[in-house]
Amino acid sequence: MTDKLSDLPQIDPLLFDRAISHERLQSVPPAHPPRILMLYGSVRERSYSRLATEEAARLLAAMGAEVRIFNPSGLPLPDDAPESHPKVQELRELVLWSEGMVWCSPERHGAMTGIMKSQIDWIPLSVGAVRPSQGKTLAVMQVSGGSQSFNAVNQMRILGRWMRMLTIPNQSSVAKAWQEFEEDGRMKPSAYYDRIVDVMEELMKFTLLTRGNADYLVDRYSERKESAAELSARVNQRSI
Numbered sequence: 042m043t044d045k046l047s048d049l050p051q052i053d054p055l056l057f058d059r060a061i062s063h064e065r066l067q068s069v070p071p072a073h074p075p076r077i078l079m080l081y082g083s084v085r086e087r088s089y090s091r092l093a094t095e096e097a098a099r100l101l102a103a104m105g106a107e108v109r110i111f112n113p114s115g116l117p118l119p120d121d122a123p124e125s126h127p128k129v130q131e132l133r134e135l136v137l138w139s140e141g142m143v144w145c146s147p148e149r150h151g152a153m154t155g156i157m158k159s160q161i162d163w164i165p166l167s168v169g170a171v172r173p174s175q176g177k178t179l180a181v182m183q184v185s186g187g188s189q190s191f192n193a194v195n196q197m198r199i200l201g202r203w204m205r206m207l208t209i210p211n212q213s214s215v216a217k218a219w220q221e222f223e224e225d226g227r228m229k230p231s232a233y234y235d236r237i238v239d240v241m242e243e244l245m246k247f248t249l250l251t252r253g254n255a256d257y258l259v260d261r262y263s264e265r266k267e268s269a270a271e272l273s274a275r276v277n278q279r280s281i
Contacts (some may be wrong), residue, residue, distance in 0.1 A: 045103040051230040052103075058242055059104055074107045075248045078139035082146030082157030084114045087226075089184040089218035090145045090157075093237065096228045097143055097182070100241040106248075111135055111160070119162040129163050133173065136164050140255075141178035141248040142206070143241075146193045147218075148185045153193040161200050175205040176255030180244040182213040182237065189216035205259055207251055211236075211243045 046054050079098055081090040098108045116128040124130075136142075146157035164174055179201045183193035194212045201208040215221055215233045228234050251258060 045099070048099055049103060051228065051234050052238070057103075057238070071253055074105050075245060075252065076138055076140045077101050077106045077108050077143060077244070077248070078135045078141070079108060079110045079143045080145070080157070080160050081110070081113070082144075082154040082160075084156060088147075089215070089222065090147050090182075092222050092226050092228065093182060093184055093213075093215060093218070094143065094145045095226070096234070097145070097180075097237055097241050100238055101143075101245065104241065104245050106245060109135055109138070113156050113160055116156075116159060116163065119159055132160060132163055133165070136173045139177060140252045141180075141244055142174075143180045143182065143244065144197050144201075145182040145184070146197065148183055148190050148193045151190075151192050153183070153196050157193075157197075158200075161204070164204065166204070172205060176251070176259045177206050178244055178248045178251060179204075179206040179208045180212070180240050181208065182215075182240065184215045184218035186219065187217065189214050207247060207255070207258075209240070209243045209247050211240045213237050213240045 046052060046057065046059070049057075077098075079094050081088065081094040083090045094110060098110055101108050111132055113128075116132065117126055122129065124133075144157065144161070146153040166172060166174075181194045181197040181201065183190070183197075191212075191214055194214060198208055198212075213233070213236045215237075221231060221233055222228055228237075
């Protein structure tokens with residue numbers, strides 16, 4: 042198998058933790074690599090949130106994860122199309138497939154973009170009695186055109202909590218992102234790049250620790266008292 046570190050020239054191979062494993066974390070290994078879904082919040086031709094996401098995806102693949110990146114281009118506004126829309130179905134199927142996620146948004150007008158929020162809004166809180174996002178790990182990142190800010194990642198943390206996800210402590214915020222990428226789209230070596238490495242390492246560790254136990258970790262007494270029909274009715278309120 043081709044050494045995946047050969048595609049990561051910014052990495053010091055003597056320091057990179059590519060041996061993140063169940064054995065080291067004393068967890069039970071399931072039958073497949075960790076499944077990570079990555080969402081980004083811009084459809085510009087040169088989207089820095091997409092470029093940062095692709096760098097993070099390379100790192101996760103080198104650590105042993107199976108990674109899929111969702112392209113938001115063509116995703117309709119929430120409630121402006123039926124749930125059967127192909128892009129909506131693609132997104133929801135990827136959410137069900139995943140065990141962890143990475144959300145990366147530009148900061149626009151001091152907030153995450155509408156494109157980022159639309160993707161999250163299309164993820165249902167419940168499908169019947171199944172919560173698609175509940176118990177999955179989450180890492181949040183943002184890119185900014187100006188000085189460093191944390192508005193977008195802070196908002197995404199609130200959304201992650203609302204979606205009942207296990208949001209890791211670390212996060213990434215890349216300031217003046219237009220300076221941080223080469224013409225070919227690869228990220229330059231920097232403290233910002235190193236932080237993305239840190240965040241992806243932490244995401245892998247939390248995912249390995251919690252997968253297989255996620256349903257139990259977020260199991261709730263109050264919800265065990267509800268029927269599946271009652272649960273579905275409560276979390277899928279169409280009147281608001």
